[in-house]
């Protein structure tokens with residue numbers, strides 16, 4: 540795998556702090572296990588403020604951002620990628636993240652945008668080449684070869700125009716293109732959007748493998764159940780604010796996520812007192828607990 544860099548020790552489990560290599564393949568030349576810290580982030584479009592005081596982190600592993608349409612998930616990734624201005628503090632391994640997109644890419648951050656944004660009239664190989672603009676021709680060729688090793692399906696389609704591929708294949712090209720910059724932090728905006736269930740599973744498994752191999756992954760997903768099943772940690776964003784966060788397994792069992800995102804039939808308790816006790820036991824924020832009370836409105 541491309542992300543199975545020879546200089547990075549493969550993790551033995553999903554735990555943190557396993558051997559961080561020198562990250563020779565990255566543009567940033569730092570340890571591969573990146574830690575993103577976002578504090579008090581605000582961003583929006585002109586006078587419209589979408590994100591308000593968002594604080595979160597993406598530790599080594601896979602962090603998922605959940606939330607309804609229009610919550611500001613894409614806006615968050617766009618702000619982190621320098622596509623729109625931001626206020627607040629963003630640190631990547633304790634260094635302030637630059638503001639301009641090309642500098643952010645050099646710092647080791649790659650974004651697979653919502654809707655993939657491939658060049659439809661270019662071949663798979665040409666799309667991958669564009670993702671490798673940071674490195675010289677020889678290294679670019681080496682990374683393309685690696686991408687084909689990671690995604691055998693893409694090797695078969697090397698000369699196919701990206702626009703003629705299925706949604707799942709296009710998403711794979713988009714992920715492979717982002718990995719061409721050998722990022723320390725990979726951000727994925729709804730990689731499973733519009734895909735058939737089997738392709739959803741395949742894309743989420745790819746995200747998991749990338750995280751296991753040492754690239755920190757921050758992923759936005761609408762597919763709550765499946766996303767929490769592959770993630771280490773999660774956040775719920777609603778109306779531009781974080782309303783719940785925690786370990787992915789606990790979050791999947793939390794009242795706020797079950798009631799709002801997984802549907803009533805996934806609840807395994809009907810007793811209100813039991814629900815309250817569970818809510819207290821879970822590391823969801825006070826705002827989330829308030830939201831989850833019967834009197835709250837959505």
Ligand SMILES: Nc1ncnc2c1ncn2[C@@H]1O[C@H](COP(=O)(O)OP(=O)(O)O)[C@@H](O)[C@H]1O
Nearest residue numbers: 584587589606607608609610611612613614615
């Ligand atoms: N280019 C834009 N200009 C103005 N408002 C926008 C723009 N893009 C998104 N918005 C608004 O920002 C809010 C958050 O959108 P978005 O981040 O795309 O949400 P999500 O990805 O969670 O569905 C929405 O109210 C949306 O209408």
Ligand SMILES: [Mg+2]
Nearest residue numbers: 612613614653
């Ligand atoms: Mg979005």
